Amino acid sequence: MLKKSPYFFIIKFLTCFSALYLFFPLYRGITGNGGRLYSPLLQSHLNLIEALTRLLTTAARLLLQAAQYKVVQPDYHLLNIAGSGGVAVNPSCLGWAVMSFWAAFVLANQGRTSYKLFWTTIGVGSILVLNICRIALIALATHQHWSPITSLDHHQTFNLVSYVCILLIMGCYIRNQNEYESCNSRQR
Numbered sequence: 001m002l003k004k005s006p007y008f009f010i011i012k013f014l015t016c017f018s019a020l021y022l023f024f025p026l027y028r029g030i031t032g033n034g035g036r037l038y039s040p041l042l043q044s045h046l047n048l049i050e051a052l053t054r055l056l057t058t059a060a061r062l063l064l065q066a067a068q069y070k071v072v073q074p075d076y077h078l079l080n081i082a083g084s085g086g087v088a089v090n091p092s093c094l095g096w097a098v099m100s101f102w103a104a105f106v107l108a109n110q111g112r113t114s115y116k117l118f119w120t121t122i123g124v125g126s127i128l129v130l131n132i133c134r135i136a137l138i139a140l141a142t143h144q145h146w147s148p149i150t151s152l153d154h155h156q157t158f159n160l161v162s163y164v165c166i167l168l169i170m171g172c173y174i175r176n177q178n179e180y181e182s183c184n185s186r187q188r
Contacts, residue, residue: 009108017104024049024096052094053077056128060087060135069140079135081143087135092155095131098162099124105170111177123169127162134158 029035031043031050054076061071061079070082080086102123106116134154141149 013104013108016107017100020100020103021097024091024100028091049091049094050076053089053091056094056131056135057087057089059132060139063132063136064139069143071139079139081139084143086142087139089135093131093135093158095127095158095162098159098166099127101163102127102166102169105166106173109173109177111180115180119169119173123166126165126169130162130165131158 026037028049030037030039031047032038033043057073057077057079061073064071064081071079072082072086073079077089078086079089103120106119106123109116134157137149138154140146
């Protein structure tokens with residue numbers, strides 16, 4: 001009975017979101033040089049923030065190269081089209097809050113672990129694809145001098161688009177979950 005309560009969902013969602021969201025600055029402190037909890041081992045061999053940054057910038061570079069642009073990537077977090085300014089992807093650009101929100105929503109709902117893993121992957125994958133496109137678009141807009149795009153607050157625009165995307169995926173998730181639950185209740 002308690003598991004069906006909306007209060008239980010809200011408490012579970014807020015707990016999951018807080019844990020996921022707060023993991024990021026904690027881990028950033030552990031893998032960042034000079035922190036009290038700094039771990040050279042984790043920074044060198046299990047730096048999730050650097051790995052996520054590399055994933056985003058490398059995929060954006062490959063996307064731009066597929067469009068026949070000569071792309072320069074002087075460092076894992078920097079990306080530019082040759083002959084122009086570029087994009088510097090810092091930890092606040094990774095979309096961690098948006099991904100944490102989605103994962104917390106899925107984890108707070110009922111369902112099998114495999115079902116939750118599937119939907120978490122769908123949402124996080126969608127957010128990553130949006131972020132890759134954003135990084136490529138900013139590099140292209142900088143190269144082409146598209147002021148309507150370069151003058152935007154990219155962080156806020158990305159968050160807005162991401163949350164709209166999440167709302168659409170939530171609709172699919174809820175519809176799918178309702179169908180799943182109605183099929184299971186008929187079988188009992």
